[in-house]
Amino acid sequence: MTNHIDLGSVLRTTLSANLxxxxxxxxxxxxxxxxxxxxxxxxxxxxxxLTVIDFTHVSMIDFxxxxxxxxxxxxxxxxxxxxxxxxxxxxxxxxxxxxxxxxERHGLALVVERGDGxxxxxxxxxxxxxxxxxxxxxxxxxxxDVAGDLGELESDMGAALDGLWRxxxxxxxxxxxxxxxxxx
Amino acid sequence: MTTVIKVPPSLDEHSFEQVLEQVAGLPEDAKxxxxxxxxxxxxxxxxxxxxxxxxxxGAAKATFAVPDSDETLSYWSRANxxxxxxxxxxxxxxxxxxxxxxxxxxxxxxxxxxxxxxVHDVVGHIQEKAQQIISTELGIDPKxxxxxxxxxxEVCQNIIEHAGCGGWVMxxxxxxxxxxxxxxxxxxxxxxxxxxxxxxxxxxxxxPTDRWDDAAALEASVMRGVSRFREAGRGQGLxxxxxxxxxxxxxxxxxxxxxxxxxxxxxxxxxxxxxxxPHFPGAQIQVTIPEKADR
Numbered sequence: 001m002t003n004h005i006d007l008g009s010v011l012r013t014t015l016s017a018n019l020x021x022x023x024x025x026x027x028x029x030x031x032x033x034x035x036x037x038x039x040x041x042x043x044x045x046x047x048x049x050l051t052v053i054d055f056t057h058v059s060m061i062d063f064x065x066x067x068x069x070x071x072x073x074x075x076x077x078x079x080x081x082x083x084x085x086x087x088x089x090x091x092x093x094x095x096x097x098x099x100x101x102x103x104e105r106h107g108l109a110l111v112v113e114r115g116d117g118x119x120x121x122x123x124x125x126x127x128x129x130x131x132x133x134x135x136x137x138x139x140x141x142x143x144x145d146v147a148g149d150l151g152e153l154e155s156d157m158g159a160a161l162d163g164l165w166r167x168x169x170x171x172x173x174x175x176x177x178x179x180x181x182x183x184x
Numbered sequence: 185m186t187t188v189i190k191v192p193p194s195l196d197e198h199s200f201e202q203v204l205e206q207v208a209g210l211p212e213d214a215k216x217x218x219x220x221x222x223x224x225x226x227x228x229x230x231x232x233x234x235x236x237x238x239x240x241x242g243a244a245k246a247t248f249a250v251p252d253s254d255e256t257l258s259y260w261s262r263a264n265x266x267x268x269x270x271x272x273x274x275x276x277x278x279x280x281x282x283x284x285x286x287x288x289x290x291x292x293x294x295x296x297x298x299x300x301x302x303v304h305d306v307v308g309h310i311q312e313k314a315q316q317i318i319s320t321e322l323g324i325d326p327k328x329x330x331x332x333x334x335x336x337x338e339v340c341q342n343i344i345e346h347a348g349c350g351g352w353v354m355x356x357x358x359x360x361x362x363x364x365x366x367x368x369x370x371x372x373x374x375x376x377x378x379x380x381x382x383x384x385x386x387x388x389x390x391x392p393t394d395r396w397d398d399a400a401a402l403e404a405s406v407m408r409g410v411s412r413f414r415e416a417g418r419g420q421g422l423x424x425x426x427x428x429x430x431x432x433x434x435x436x437x438x439x440x441x442x443x444x445x446x447x448x449x450x451x452x453x454x455x456x457x458x459x460x461x462p463h464f465p466g467a468q469i470q471v472t473i474p475e476k477a478d479r
Binding site: 101 | 300301303304307308311327330331333334337338341344345420421423424427428
């Protein structure tokens with residue numbers, strides 16, 4: 001199932017004020033993340049869930065808020081059995097400065113939806129990024145497909161894909177992997 | 185006996201040290217008259233730090249003799265200085281009534297910061313005015329406005345997260361002819377709280393060396409992103425500010441206790457670290473962003 005969370009609405013609900021469209025300050029970030037977690041808990045009906053976090057109505061986000069919302073959300077939802085995937089929508093260059101900083105700080109990556117599809121941003125090994133691009137290009141791929149396309153060892157690509165899946169940056173179905181968010 | 189403290193004719197982050205040198209060594213309950221009658225000009229840092237000095241005196245309120253110059257009085261009034269100074273000092277002299285700040289250069293008059301909502305208000309206010317000033321007047325890429333608001337947010341949060349008491353923020357543009365010959369936009373954020381060393385001390389962040397003083401605490405916080413909070417994501421606010429300033433040739437200076445540290449761009453010759461300054465509680469931060477180079 002796919003959840004859609006409009007961060008602008010969450011922000012206004014959380015702060016009980018319609019004046020604010022900026023995600024600033026650590027207490028605000030903490031409150032917004034708590035609200036997101038509540039929404040996710042209420043909406044969860046299976047072991048696999050995809051959530052679109054929508055920045056469209058957020059004017060700006062600062063470093064502290066990005067750390068509280070993005071980094072802590074990504075870190076908290078890397079779970080061994082429950083599969084929680086996130087796609088971030090509506091991010092612009094203004095949001096990116098703060099988000100890039102916290103991704104680098106924590107060694108994280110995330111899936112961003114742009115006009116022409118999804119992209120992977122953040123901290124990744126070169127092999128992981130190439131493997132992800134290959135899965136995106138194919139739509140669905142097993143390690144042998146990726147190894148064949150990239151001229152790499154199947155075992156290496158299997159490890160790269162498994163690592164991406166554990167970070168919830170691609171989905172897995174049986175032996176095959178699919179991009180997160182293509183169906184969002 | 186009342187000690188008279190002479191306020192320099194031009195009050196900025198450098199000349200404010202002259203005030204602190206005169207105050208240093210006075211007992212906490214000493215009677216003090218800050219004589220600003222001949223002061224003609226003050227930077228945002230000068231005004232915010234002066235309020236902080238008044239705040240730091242607690243019950244032993246100092247007297248503050250206001251400037252003689254009508255022009256200076258008028259500007260300080262528009263900057264909200266007297267409105268807040270009335271709580272921190274016994275004002276001596278006639279001050280103009282508070283009027284709405286209609287000054288285009290005054291992006292944000294002195295504004296108290298004590299809680300998260302205050303930062304939202306400050307950032308919201310600055311976003312309304314920043315487009316014209318930063319983009320049009322200073323010729324800085326409009327993309328820089330978001331970074332400017334982030335910078336403002338992070339330095340204000342320093343008060344909320346670490347000071348233990350409220351402080352003030354002010355943002356202004358002016359001609360910085362003395363050092364740069366250009367227009368600049370300046371953010372000043374000052375508080376009289378526990379300071380960087382005091383904040384790190386609360387978490388046992390004392391460095392494993394013999395040297396642990398205000399300068400070491402500033403180096404740890406400002407340069408290495410050490411925070412009193414042990415979470416991995418802490419301390420990146422000032423790191424993000426440094427990254428933003430590096431991109432726009434900006435300057436950051438942070439004074440706390442007896443030391444002052446600065447990230448100094450090419451256009452300035454400030455020393456990167458000053459130690460053994462007169463003690464002043466809390467933290468006083470100044471961010472300076474210059475007009476675009478090729479204008």
